[in-house]
Amino acid sequence: MLTQDVTKELENVLTTLQQQGKEPTVALVKARLSTSIPMAALIAAIKSWxxxxxxxxxxxxxxxxxxxxxxxxxxxxxxxxxxxxEQLEQQINGSAQ
Incomplete structure (x- = not known):
């Protein structure tokens, strides 16, 4: 199965929220992500942060x-x-007559 590493994107979102003085919540983080992350992984990442x-x-x-x-x-x-x-052939044949 192919996987995609979304750690950097998640880190960027959390850093941005911190710089804005906002407490990272599941809803805030999820709304700012371009990639869908399973809820359990998202919760674990926020707790670790x-x-x-x-x-x-x-x-x-x-x-x-x-x-x-x-x-x-x-x-x-x-x-x-x-x-x-077919349409192009009909146009060509129609204009040739």
Whole structure:
């Protein structure tokens, strides 16, 4: 499973809140993150920040497309392109007459 390290982003959010004089809460931190972090990991990171002023390494799973999803997307793209080609051929044939 692929993971993404979000420790730096989380640390930046917590530092920003501290500089603004705000107490980091789950709601405040979660609202400022661009990546979704599981609640348990978020709570643990905030507790660590409050106790030791450091953020433990936090990684989240990266959502990947399944083969079936990719095939469906490709089929839709092909259908759209085929339709567009037909339209262009009709325009060319219509203007050539």
């Amino acid at each position: 409050k106790n030791a002023n450091r953020v433990p390494k936090v990684e989240v799973a990266v959502k990947t497309s399944t083969d079936a999803d990719r095939i469906t997307q490709l089929e839709q793209t092909i259908a759209q392109l085929a339709k567009r080609i």
